[in-house]
Amino acid sequence: MGTDTVGTPGASVSGGAGPASHGGTDAAGGGAGTDRGGGGTADGPAPGPAPGTAERRREQRGWYFYDWACSVYSTSVLTVFLGPYLTEVAKAAADADGFVHPLGVPVRAGSFFAYAVSASVLLAVLVMPMVGAIADRTGRKKPLLAAAAYLGAGATAGMFFLAGDRYLLGGVLLVIANASLAVSMVLYNAFLPQIAEPHERDAVSSRGWAFGYASGALVLVANLGLYAGHETFGVSQEMAVRLCLASAGVWWGAFTLVPLRRLRDRRVAGAAAPGDGGGAETGGGAVAGGASLGQGWRQLAATLKDMRRHPLTLMFLLAYLVYNDGVQTVISQASVFGSQELGLDQTTLIVAILLVQVLAVVGALGMGRLARRHGAKRTILGALVAWTLTVGAGYFLPAGAPVWFFALAAAIGLVLGGSQALSRSLFSHLVPPGKEAEYFSAYELSDRGTSWLGPLLFGLAYQLTGSYRDAIVSLVIFFIVGFVLLARVPVRRAVAAAGNPVPRRV
The missing domain is CATH 1.20.1250 (Growth Hormone; Chain: A;)
Structure with a gap:
């Protein structure tokens, strides 16, 4: 592919005793991407003792x-x-x-x-x-x-x-x-x-999402x-x-x-060391300089072709694409449902958005704790059940009753942050070493670039029935199908197949 510069998986994450196939450096992620090997400074990557x-x-x-x-x-x-x-x-x-x-x-x-x-x-x-x-x-x-x-x-x-x-x-x-x-x-x-x-990622990813939701709520209030x-x-x-x-x-x-x-x-095997300036990209200057938008399409095709060698990773990405499409559609269409079907004013809708932001912090942290006990996959599956029940309940909300809309917003907030955070951390275990940014570009496309089926189904349901209640409940299919697809992914085998150590709970 031209991007797999690391060869074989890198150092072991569980004790640093595994073979370092990249001269002792982290190699852009090494085995499971822990901070083993590259002891660089803020001015640039350099080999050294494990931090x-x-x-x-x-x-x-x-x-x-x-x-x-x-x-x-x-x-x-x-x-x-x-x-x-x-x-x-x-x-x-x-x-x-x-x-x-x-x-x-x-x-x-x-x-x-x-x-x-x-x-x-x-x-x-x-x-x-x-x-x-x-x-x-x-x-x-x-x-x-x-x-x-x-x-x-x-x-x-x-x-x-x-x-x-x-x-x-x-x-x-x-x-x-x-x-x-x-x-x-x-x-x-x-x-x-x-x-x-590996054993930290659920908690670290959840804290990142919690920071984001807390920041969004704080600034939105101001x-x-x-x-x-x-x-x-x-x-x-x-x-x-x-x-x-x-x-x-x-x-x-x-x-x-x-x-x-x-x-x-972290230094990648075969990349030139950066200069004393620390901020310039010297190792990949020729690559960056020759890059074009057309290469973006070719690189995406190459990444998807490479993913065929990791079918279990691709299975998870497909499941995520489906249920995340439902999540993104609920987020984008909830205000339309609230204003057009329930007759709620703008102030009520904004307060509901704030409620989602605040409770998403609690949800992200709480589901991170659940993942440590039950594993990320089981926790996400539980969240998809909660999403199904919450969206289904939306069909029965009475018009002109803000308190029930707030209850729906609270339920969404509690599962929103956690399901997103744990999906990210679970995917990080399924990425082959040295291809973190490349595979996460495909993940980000699933998150931002392909969420169009949900809005299409929502629009068609409304067009055919004239009811936003029928439109919102139609989204349940994404959570059910996503649940089935995710349940079929053998996560522990997928982690091992990607060349990463298998955490005790995943």
């Missing part, structure tokens, strides 16, 4: 802070403020028939935001596999993470200038920010096998305070929204400094 538990914990704490940094974008920008605001800006620029004309193409103003999100997904699909391959080939994940994070944060901060009829500016910034977030998450997730022992009390602060409602959008970019950029200071790169 102790304290150093590993330090990296883990730094890693959590990227979730803390970037989750604000997902919560405040995408979920709450940008969609309605950008739609209004597009309507201000529309012609008499309600159309805007980006690049000369007539687009209904009310559809512009959705099309911009779709364009960002397409760009991410092109770029993620390419970046993942470069990261694995060179071992230089950190400078690539910095580039993606600050490109996204800068685009988000630039949304302050989204005013008047500048809809095209808003669309471009949205595409850049959304695609940058997806690319940065590939690199961020690929650090997990390197900074956590943003809503500014938005609701904009007159008290002496600013217009439009200016309040622009400040909320820009503050998310500033937050993202500021807290990204923490993981960039604490995470360290």
Whole structure:
């Protein structure tokens, strides 16, 4: 493939006694990706003695802070403020028939935001596999993470200038920010096998998700305070929204400094050592310089072809694709269900979003504890049962009764964070050593780039029945099918087949 530069699995994770097939370095993840072998510094990867538990914990704490940094974008920008605001800006620029004309193409103003999100997904699909391959080939994940994070944060901060009829500016910034977030998450997730022992990953991944949800809730409370009390602060409602959008970019950029200071790169066999500058990617400069968007498609095809050699890993990814499609659709369509079917106002919906954010922290940490006792697979299966019951209960919610909608939001929050966190940590055990970023690019595509079947089914159900209740309950099929597919994955055998040590509980 051109990306498998490590050869055979690396050092053992359970005591450091296994053979180090890469000259004693970690080799971008080694066997199961623990922090064994590469004792590099913040200035660049270098071979040395295995770091102790304290150093590993330090990296883990730094890693959590990227979730803390970037989750604000997902919560405040995408979920709450940008969609309605950008739609209004597009309507201000529309012609008499309600159309805007980006690049000369007539687009209904009310559809512009959705099309911009779709364009960002397409760009991410092109770029993620390419970046993942470069990261694995060179071992230089950190400078690539910095580039993606600050490109996204800068685009988000630039949304302050989204005013008047500048809809095209808003669309471009949205595409850049959304695609940058997806690319940065590939690199961020690929650090997990390197900074956590196999038995730690469920807890570490869960804490990362908890940090993200806590951050999103905290900033959303502040943003809503500014938005609701904009007159008290002496600013217009439009200016309040622009400040909320820009503050998310500033937050993202500021807290990204923490993981960039604490995470360290690992040298890959065959990659040139970095220079004294520490931040430049010297080992893969030729690769990066010759990369193109077309290579993204070729790399994705090569990654999927390589996955055929690991059919059990592919089985898990298929199960995740199905049930995560249901999760993402519930998240994106819950507000439509609440407003159109239950007749709830915007304030009620925003409070429900906050409730989900807060309880997702509790859920992520609680399910991380359950995974330590029962294993990640069993805990995820239990969460899918809870998802099925919760979505099914949505069919029976009475209209005009916020308390029952809050109860539904609470149930979603409790299973949301944990099911996402444990899916990530379980997948990290199934990734062949040295291909962390490459395989996590496929995982991220399953998370962000392929979740379209759920919205399609939701829309078709509503079109055929005229009822959002029938539409929401139709999503139960994703959780049932996902449960069946995941239950059929022999996880312990899949971990061993990927060349990784099998944890006591998984």
